[in-house]
Amino acid sequence: MADFKQNLRAYADLIVRVGVNLQPGQDLMITNIINRGVSLQTAPLVRAIAAAAYEAGSRKVDVIWSDPELRLLNFTKASPDAAVDYPDWMADALQRHVENGGALVTIHADDPGLLSQVDSDLVSAAQQSALKKTHHARQYTQSNKVNWLVIGASSPDWARRVFPDLPEEEAVDRLWETIFKVCRVDRQDPVAAWQNHIEDLKSRTDYLNHKHYTALKFSGPGTDLTVGLPDGHIWRSGRGQTQSGIPFIPNLPTEELFTAPHRAKVEGVVTATKPLSYGGSLIEDFTIRFEGGKVVSVSARKGENVLQKLVDTDEGSSRLGEVALVPYSSPISQTGIMFFNTLYDENAACHLALGSAYPFNLANGEAMSSEELLAAGCNRSVVHVDFMVGSNQIDVDGVCADGTHEAVMRLGEWAFDL
Ligand code: ZN
Ligand code: ZN
Numbered sequence: 085m086a087d088f089k090q091n092l093r094a095y096a097d098l099i100v101r102v103g104v105n106l107q108p109g110q111d112l113m114i115t116n117i118i119n120r121g122v123s124l125q126t127a128p129l130v131r132a133i134a135a136a137a138y139e140a141g142s143r144k145v146d147v148i149w150s151d152p153e154l155r156l157l158n159f160t161k162a163s164p165d166a167a168v169d170y171p172d173w174m175a176d177a178l179q180r181h182v183e184n185g186g187a188l189v190t191i192h193a194d195d196p197g198l199l200s201q202v203d204s205d206l207v208s209a210a211q212q213s214a215l216k217k218t219h220h221a222r223q224y225t226q227s228n229k230v231n232w233l234v235i236g237a238s239s240p241d242w243a244r245r246v247f248p249d250l251p252e253e254e255a256v257d258r259l260w261e262t263i264f265k266v267c268r269v270d271r272q273d274p275v276a277a278w279q280n281h282i283e284d285l286k287s288r289t290d291y292l293n294h295k296h297y298t299a300l301k302f303s304g305p306g307t308d309l310t311v312g313l314p315d316g317h318i319w320r321s322g323r324g325q326t327q328s329g330i331p332f333i334p335n336l337p338t339e340e341l342f343t344a345p346h347r348a349k350v351e352g353v354v355t356a357t358k359p360l361s362y363g364g365s366l367i368e369d370f371t372i373r374f375e376g377g378k379v380v381s382v383s384a385r386k387g388e389n390v391l392q393k394l395v396d397t398d399e400g401s402s403r404l405g406e407v408a409l410v411p412y413s414s415p416i417s418q419t420g421i422m423f424f425n426t427l428y429d430e431n432a433a434c435h436l437a438l439g440s441a442y443p444f445n446l447a448n449g450e451a452m453s454s455e456e457l458l459a460a461g462c463n464r465s466v467v468h469v470d471f472m473v474g475s476n477q478i479d480v481d482g483v484c485a486d487g488t489h490e491a492v493m494r495l496g497e498w499a500f501d502l
Contacts, residue, residue: 088260095269096132098336100140102278104187104233105332108141111186113148113178116194117222118214118363120174121150123193125239133189146181148174152198152241159202159210168209175217182224188232195241196424199364208393211363215466227443227450228324231332236263236427245424266337266416266428282333285321287502289341292319292492297482300407300492302354302434304478306371311407311436312349314461316447319343327450339416339431342408344445346461348377350404357433358472361424365390370471378402379438394438400465406437406445412476412496426470434474434493439467 100106114130116122122130134145159167182188199207215222225232236242238259240252247255264270271277302309322338325331351374359368367387373380379395379402382388395402410417410433417432441463443449449457454464480493491499 088257091260091264091269092129092132093136094274095264095267096129096136098267098269098274098278099133099189099233099235100136102275103235103333103336104189104231105330106137106140106142106187106231107330109143110141111181111184112137112142112145112189113181113186114145114189114191115148115178116150116190116192117178117218118211119150119155119194120171120214121148122191123237123239123241124149124151125241126191126193126237129191129237146177148177152194156198156202159199159206164206168206168213170210170213170217172217175221178218178221182221182230185230187230188225190232190234191237192234192425192427193237193239193242195245196361197245197364197366198241200366202364204363204365204390204393207363207365208390212397212466219466225334226440228326231324231326231330232334233332233336234334234427235267235336236423236425238263242425246421262419262421266419266431268337278333282321282323285338285341286323288498289319289321291500291502292341292343292482295482295490296485297490298485299349299483301481301483301489302473302478303481304355304475306355307353307473307478309352309354309374309473310350310483311404312346312377312461313407314344314346314446316460317343318445318447320442320445335427335431337416337428337431339414340408340410340435342406342445344441344449344462345404345407345436346377347400347403347405347441347458347463348461350374350377354436354473356471356473357475357478358422358429359424360387360391360469360471361426362387362390362394362469366424367391374404377404394467394469397439397467398465400463401439401467403438403463403465404436405439405441405463405465405468406435406470408435408437408470409480409493410434410474411493411498412474429472430470432474433472434478434480434496435470435472437468437470439463439465439469
C-alpha cells in the first residue's frame with residue numbers, strides 16, 4: 085500500500101511535470117470529453133494530480149466527474165432525444181477553459197464494454213453530438229494551441245475487462261502495476277527515463293523525415309495496403325509543443341512515430357490485428373478495403389454495423405488521418421495484454437486512424453484553413469479513431485520518389501540503423 089501511494093504520487097508528478105507540463109499560473113481541467121466526465125472510480129489519482137498541479141503553481145484545477153452507472157441509466161431511462169444530446173453547459177465549460185489557455189488532462193478508466201447492450205444507433209448519435217458540440221474546443225488540442233494529455237487509470241470496471249479471471253481487487257492492482265510499468269513510473273528516475281525514450285523516438289522521426297517517402301507499403305496476413313504520403317508530410321513522435329512553445333507529451337505512454345497519410349492516395353486492403361473499442365462497443369476481426377483513399381467496403385466478425393456507422397459519420401471518416409509505426413518489441417506489446425483501450429493498444433502496434441489528420445503532421449499545416457489542408461491531402465473529419473494493423477508478421481516498405489522500395493520494418497521490427 086505504501087508502494088502504491090508512492091507510485092500514484094510519482095505517476096501524478098509525471099503527468100503534471102512531464103506529460104501536460106503544466107505552467108505556473110495555468111488552469112487545469114481534468115475530464116473525459118466523450119464520456120461526459122472522468123470516472124468517479126479514478127478519484128484517488130485525480131486528487132493526486134490536483135495536488136501535484138497546485139504544487140507546480142496551477143491557478144485552478146477543475147474536474148468534470150462522470151459515473152458509469154449514471155451514463156448507462158441515461159441511455160436506458162432518459163428519452164432518446166435527451167439521452168444523445170450532449171449538455172451545452174459541458175461544451176461551454178470546455179470552450180471557455182481552452183479559450184483562457186487552460187491545459188486539459190483526459191483520463192480513460194471506463195469499461196470498454198459499458199454500452200455494448202445499448203442500441204448502437206443511440207450510442208453513435210450521442211458520440212456524434214459530443215464530437216460536434218466540442219468540435220471547436222477540440223481544435224485547441226488538435227492544433228496544440230494548449231498543452232493537453234491523455235492517460236489511463238485503473239478502475240474496477242476496466243480491470244475486470246482486462247483480467248476477467250482475477251478477483252476484482254487483484255485485477256485493479258494488476259492493471260495499476262501494468263500502467264506504472266509501461267509508463268516507466270517504476271524506474272529509478274521516471275523523468276530521466278522519459279527524456280531518454282523521447283530522444284530515441286526523435287532520432288527515428290528525423291531519419292524518416294529525411295527520407296521523404298512518397299508512400300508506405302504494408303504487407304502481412306490479410307494486408308496489402310499502400311498508404312500515400314502528402315508532399316510536406318512530417319513524421320512526429322511523443323513530444324508535442326504548443327504554438328506558444330511549451331513542450332509536452334500528449335500521450336502517456338507513447339511509443340509511436342506517426343504522420344498524415346494522403347487522404348486520396350490509399351489503395352488496397354488492410355486487416356486489423358486487434359479488436360477496436362469504439363463508443364462502448366467492440367469491433368472484432370475486421371477488414372477494410374480502400375480505393376482512391378476512400379473506404380469502399382468493411383467486414384467484421386463482430387460489430388460490423390458499428391464500424392460502418394463510424395465510416396459513415398461524415399465525408400472524412402471514410403478516409404485515413406494517421407499512419408503510425410510501433411515496433412512489436414515495445415514494452416506494451418511485451419506485456420501481451422489486450423487493454424481494449426486505444427491509448428495503450430495503439431502503442432503496442434502499428435496503426436492507422438480513420439478520420440481527421442493532425443495539421444501539425446504537414447509543413448505549415450497549423451497555419452492552413454480547412455480547405456487548404458484538404459487540398460494538400462490532409463484529411464478533415466469530426467472523428468479520429470485508431471485501429472491496429474501491426475504484428476510480428478507485418479513488413480513495411482518506404483516507397484522513394486523514384487519508385488524504389490526501402491525496408492522500414494521487417495516482421496514488426498525496425499529494419500533501418502540510425
Ligand atoms: Zn497514433
Ligand atoms: Zn491516432
